[in-house]
Amino acid sequence: MGNRVQTIKSSKANFPIYLIRLTGYFSSPLLPSNKKFSSRIPVGCKLKHPILFIGSHGLFSNVHPPFAAKSFHFSTVVQPFAKMSQRDSYRLYTQFYDVIDLLKSSTARPSLVTATIAHCLAIKIGALAHLPACTSLLTAYSRAKYFISALALFDEFCDRDVILWNAMINAAVENKSYNVAMQFFVEMTEVGVAFDSTTLLLIVSALSHMKYLKHGKSFHCLSIKVGMLGDCSLCNALLDMYAKCGDLTSSQSMFTWMDCRDVISWNSMVNGFLYNGHPGKSFWCFREMISLGIRVDSMSLSCAISASAALEELSSGQTIHAWGIKQGYNFDISCSNSLISLYSESGDIEASKSVFKEMVLKDVISWNAMIGGFASNGMILETFDMLYKMQLTGYAQPDVATLFTIISLCAEWMLLREGKTVHGFTIRRQMISDLWVINSLLDMYSKCNCIIKAELLFNAIPKRDLVSWNVMISGYSRNGYSKEAQSLFKTLTHQCLQLSFSTVLAGISSCISLDSLQFGKSIHCWEIKAGLSSNILMVNSLVHMYINFGDLSAAFMLFDTISAEEDIACWNTIIAGCKNNGHFREALATFNWMRQVMDVMCDSITLVNVISACGNLLLIYEGKSLHGLAIKTFVGSETRVQNALITMYGRCGHTKSARSVFDFCSSRNLCSWNCMISAFSQNKEGRRALELFHFLEFEPNEITIVALLSACNQLGLLRQGKQIHGHVLRIGIFENSFISAALVDMYSNCGQLDLGWQIFTRSKDKSIAVWNSMISAYGYHGNGQMAIQLFHKMCDSGIRPSKSSFVSLLSACSHSGLVNEGLWYYRVMLEEYGVEAVTEHQVCVVDMLGRAGKLEEAYEFIKQIPGEAGVGVWGALLSACNYHGNMEMGREVAEHLFGLEPENVVGYYISLANLYVSVGGWKDAMEFRQIIQHKNLKKLPAYSINIDAASSSASAWK
Incomplete structure (x- = not known):
């Protein structure tokens, strides 16, 4: 067979269309020799079925050209009436409508095979x-998703005529080729075919999908000009177009102007309001439909139920559900x-399951809704079971x-293994x-802290x-890779000039250290x-x-720029920022400012932060006011507010108030x-901490373990501490640095x-807390030289000493009598290590x-000491005077302390009395005792610890 292929670029379409004409000579009983066939198809279309050549005189498939491995459909339409005069015209007319009936059944159940059979029959009888x-044949090909064959036939x-156009x-719109549909309309007008309202309806539908509002308005004007707005279907299409393009004003005006509104018109408004984020108006429109006696359909009910969900009004949705059942709606x-x-x-996940079970027919959306319902309610096992x-279903x-x-569920709950499984599923399903x-x-x-795999995928x-x-x-920012995040941000700016709002926020979140200040300021300038x-x-x-x-100063200046639009979120941002960075007094001052200048009702986030600030500042009266x-x-x-109150009272030493809040907490987590156990432990009430732990209703975590080890440390309960250590090994959290530090403290x-020392050496992640605990342990046991060596070893490992590191080191020097070494470290603390001296x-x-x-x-x-020395400093000197019997200096220090801390004056009176007793000054000691009785001063009573009771409480570990 000889073949000649010609390609001619079409000038009437805005996508590349080529005319492929093949000329060949075949031997077929249905096709005489020397006949030609031709067609045109869009470039890039993929055809999956065997080659089928359709000629003007019939169907043949016994031709195998060199390119027969690919699939093409060809159709040739001629005028067969002149060549078929011998046929009975009445019979021919009847056969035409038999073919139409066959094609109608094909469009009802779209199938390429059915459409092809009908095509062959139509050719055979010349229909x-x-x-x-x-x-009908063109529509059958379209609904079978074979737009190429429909295009070739046309x-x-x-x-x-206009119906064929x-x-x-419509075939182009159904196959989402909206630009092609527009081009056909242009071509239709160019050849002089008069369009009708159906043509405009289809074009408006295409524009609606493309969200071309400007073109849609032009066709609205065209509809008015040609006088076709009397067609209710066209008006409904314009309503829908305006709504989907976000122009609700025009949509409402169109709806008000319409004389003939049907249920589709109302549904367009109900769905339009819902589509544009106005569920309240959507629900109001639905109620208007009912009040006017308009018979609602499934579309109306579905939109109204979705509006109730968006408004978080379960009762409204239940009412619609019940009303629909009562009215007999299917x-x-x-x-x-x-x-x-x-x-x-x-x-109400049980109601969702009930609706799902009652459904006879379920589609993919039904399963997705059920899976999403389980996921949004935190029911992880049920979600994967539903998946x-x-x-297992075939449909x-x-x-x-x-x-x-x-995948979102795996990200939220940090389910890395399940997320990897889903990743493999997407690869296997080619998605x-x-x-x-x-x-x-x-x-x-x-979010699962697996940034390396994310980088590989990216x-x-x-x-x-x-x-x-x-x-x-x-x-990158979330996982602490700020340099990588900033580098990627710069790369993006070089490749894309149009950054989004989310891009800028992601860039700002990478500024987590002082060396990122310049980068953050550059983003501020860009903003x-x-x-x-x-x-x-x-x-x-x-x-x-x-x-x-x-x-x-920069933060508050920037905050002032939005003073006219400040809401509670803005105030919470600056209050929480101050609290999280140690600026507790500034956080409280901002809170007071908010209460004075703005009519803003504080929420739980505000109170949690300001209560925490009061706790850090030990402001018990302000905390009680909050x-x-x-x-x-x-x-x-x-x-969360009750937890903040428990923590605040615990830090202020008011464990009784903390326990009162804990007891009245209705929904403890x-x-x-942990807050209550830590409050007892911080206030040297280890016995009560262990007793409370006996009634714990949850599986303990790292914070619980640290608080319990601290309690065992206070009480000297080595056996219970070992039991806790064993539990740590069983549940696999022994690598936590805070637990390692607490174990080192407890054992030492x-x-x-x-x-x-064994805990310290076996710790893989030696954080600064673990180093500090080990340095303090050596100091506690009088081995100051080893503590100093460990301090230098920590510095050599790349860990920068903190304030706590120097507290442990100076304490070790104090217990070991290394005065010169301790004074040297105190002097170089700021110069060489950048740690400013504080009261400790x-x-x-x-x-x-x-x-x-x-x-x-x-x-x-x-x-x-610059400024006023703290109470603890003078108290340490008073203790030293008491130990060495220096009565004169002790009396002077005590009088100074009376003015600094009058609420603890009884303690200093007792210390001073003991000082006089130690040097034999019984007369002066009795005078101080009489002053205490005369002023009715009382010292908090001490108590003895029932070791057996505490031991039995701590042995509750299983």
Whole structure:
């Protein structure tokens, strides 16, 4: 066979269309020799079925050209009436409509095979010149998703009427070729075919999908000009177009102007309001339909139920459900899917399961709604079980939306193993090319602290979108890779000038250290240049960044720029930022400012932060006032507020008030128990901490373990401490650095320094807390030289000493009598290590000099301290005077302490009395005792610890 292929570029379409004409000579009983056939198809179309050549005289498939491995459909339409005069015209007319009936059944059940058979039959009887038959055949190919065959068939007709043109435009819309539909309309007008209202309806539908509002308005004007707005269907299409393009004003005006409104018109408004984020108006429109007596359909019910879900009004959705059942409505799949989402979002998962079980027909959306309902309610096992059941069905298989829900669940609950399994499933099902899935996987890996795998996946993406970049930058920032996040941000700016709002927020979140200050300021400049300086969320992020850098003046200046639009979120940002960075007084001052200048009702987040600030500052009276405010504003019953109150009272030493809050807490969580146990442990009430632990209702975590080890440390309960250590090994949290530090403290304070050293050497993650505990342990046992060696070893390992490190080191020097070494470390602490001296360091120095009997040097040291020395410093000197019997200096120090801390004056009176007793001054000691009785001063009574009871409580470990 000889072949000649010609390609001619089409000038009438905005996508590449080529005319492929093949000329050949064949031997077939249905096709005479020397006949030609031709067709045109869009470039890039993939055809999966065997070659089928359709000629004007019949069907033949015994031709095998050189390119027969590919599949093409060809159709040739001629005028067969002139060649078939011998046939009975009446019989021919009847056969045409037999073919039309066959094609109608084909369109009802779209199938390429059925459409091809009908095509062959139409050719055989010469029915393709009959426009109704040709139109039905074109529609059959379209609904079978073989737009190429429909296009080829249409291209062979010369005498086309408006119905055939409409059928072709509708085929383009059905196959999502909206630009092609527009081009056909242009071509239709160019050849002089008069369009009708159906043509305009189809074009408006295409514009609605493309969200071309400007073009849609043009066709609205065209409809008015040609006088076709009397067609209710066209008006409904315009309503829907305006709503989907976000122009609700025009949509409402169109609806008001319409004379003939049917249920589709009302549904367009109900769905339009819901689509544009106005569920309240959508629900109101639904109620208007009912009040006007308009018979609602499944579309109306589905939208109304979805509006109830968006409004979080479960009762409204239940009312619609009951009303629909009472009125005898048949809840189809869409209504049932909406009901599943409504009940799931309201937390009534049993109702969702009931609706799902009653559904006779379930589609993919039904399964996705049920899976999403389980996931949103934290029912992890049920979610994966539903996914497994979905895969067992033959009609509904997981799609992109299913995978997105599952991957998001894995990210939220940090289920790395399950997330990897889903990743493998996407590869096996060949769904990994979907960017939506890839971005979800990126987010999952970054939230599961597996940033290396996220990086590998990001680098393997062939064509990244902006979401991919944003997720990766956020992932780097979340996992502490600030340099990598900033480098990726700079790379993105070089490749893409149009950054999104999320990109800038991701860049700001990477500024977590002082060396990122310049980068953060550059983002601030870019934000001002881009005109985002008035965006509250952006300003809040920048305020938080500047507070983290310690630049409070810049943060408050930036905060003032949005004073006109401040809401509670803005105030919470600056209050929480100050509290988290140690600026507790500034946090309280900002809270008082908010209460004075703004009519803003504080919420639970505000109170949690200011209560925590009071606890850190030991402001018990202010904390009690906030407790009253929490009760007054009805947020005092929230668990996180109650936990903050327990912690605040514990830090202020009011364990009785803390226990009162704990006892009245209606919904305790593990954090509540940890706060209460820690409050007892911090206030040297280890016995009560162990007793409370006996009634713990949850599985203990790292915080619980540390608090319990501290209690055992106070009570010297080595046996119970070992039991806790065994439990730590069983549950696999022994590598936690805080637990390692607590174990070192417990063993060393219980006299088992060798066991503490074993814990230290076996600790893989030696944080600064573990080093400090071991240095303190050696100092506690009088081995100051070993503590000094360990300190230098810590510095050589790359860990920078902290304030606590020097407290442990100076204390070790004090207990070992290494006065010169201790004084040297105190002097170089700021110069060489960048640690500023605080009260704790000064107390250690005074104690060190006092133990060595150098009271005068200690006194001179206190005088050289900038500002007023703390109470603890003078108290250490008083203890030293008491120990060495220096009565004169002791009396002077005690009188100074009377003025500094009058609320603890009884303690200093007793210390001074003991000092006089130690040097034989019984008369003066009796005078101080009489002063205490005369002023009715009382010292808090001490108590003895029932070791057996505490031991039995601690042995509750299993």
